[in-house]
Amino acid sequence: MSQSQQDIEQRVRLAGSNMFELLLFRLGEAPGSEDRELFGINVFKVREILAMPAITAVAGAKPEILGVADIRGQIIPVIDLARITGCRPKNGPKILLVTEFARTTQGFAVEEVDDIVRLEWNQVLSAESHSGGRTVTSFARIDGNVDGSRLAQVLDVERIVRDTLPGQTTEISEEATGRIKLKPGARVLAADDSGVARALIEQSLTAMGVPFVMTKTGQEAWKVLEDLLARTRKDGTEVADHIALVLTDLEMPEMDGFTLTRRIKSDAGLRHIPVVIHSSLSGSANEQHVRKVGANAYVSKFEPTELANVMRGALRAA
Known part of the structure; x- marks a missing residue:
């Protein structure tokens, strides 16, 4: 090996x-x-x-x-x-x-x-x-x-x-990302512990015209999904009617993105939701790594155009 x-x-x-x-x-x-x-x-x-x-x-x-x-x-x-x-x-x-x-x-x-x-x-x-x-x-x-x-x-x-460092600012606009249309009532659930990363993600999702829920850890994101599971069991809907895609960082306090992904993919009520890992850990080795834990796609931080394209691909394949 x-x-x-x-x-x-x-x-x-x-x-x-x-x-x-x-x-x-x-x-x-x-x-x-x-x-x-x-x-x-x-x-x-x-x-x-x-x-x-x-x-x-x-x-x-x-x-x-x-x-x-x-x-x-x-x-x-x-x-x-x-x-x-x-x-x-x-x-x-x-x-x-x-x-x-x-x-x-x-x-x-x-x-x-x-x-x-x-x-x-x-x-x-x-x-x-x-x-x-x-x-x-x-x-x-x-x-x-x-x-x-x-x-x-x-x-x-x-x-x-x-x-x-100079040259680290990223232009975020609708022209760069294009629009992404979700079914009515659905949102993207995002998780990232970095304040600057959350701000960039929020700007990018807003440029895409995508409604979202932003969380700071995998644990917070999992709580959102758990609450939705409980609610949908009562009203007869599916969590996927409310959360179209999960966008998660890897390194987060309390629960990391790997564990969040594994929990989503091992739950019958959640596993059909596409998970995109959005990480600063770049490189082909990390792409192989995240796919082994069940994620639908991987994108390295931070290029809003690429992020939008990867999200589109994950949503189409779902």
Whole structure:
């Protein structure tokens, strides 16, 4: 079995258990204290971890951009996570995390890498209900769901890249997406934990003329479906009369998109609803991965025209 295939099989096994692996790192002392807080990023977004290479400063770049680095013949921007989070590294960033997601490759400069931990998604809690920070999407309870567990802040890297790098804005219009017609009374159920991703999805669905219900986690989306199941059993309708398609992210607190997809496809009252996975985890390996868990289609973030075309295809095939 090739290494790529082994990676796919590993991800499927983790997804089947509502689990994932989190790379923990530190950025320096937190603002106003001497504490060196833990931060995290999903392992599957990290291509490689390197000692900090030579950085070439770029004239006119934002202060959050350290410059660019030549990594195996590819010139990539290097983002200063310590500056973005307000942390103070004592000896400067020593490690470069080379990441691939949302059709982009970039480096994140960090002070040090701490560990890789395997967690259940129910150990991850949404940050939106616990803090006002824009750059943190969730908190991971490293020691399990116990009082006093160490917490790692999971950064909203999609927002960081979009806010920091040039050329990351996306034009969203009806001309780009076209209109999608659903049967009367039906909506799209969408789930994504990133605030910036939800805003882009809402703009795209609005441009398509598609009514929708937006949720922040797989658990919230599943609750919507459970409530509809209970209601339709009473009034004799089908959930598919109300939800035409489910559009879900993969990485979400409480319940990930894999588990949500598996639950939908294993329920007789829901399995005919098409599920489109809309993820920043890009690449052919991830496409194979999501199909193995039963999704009808996969689209990498974020191209509204492609999103609309994939949704049309899934709806036609349903």
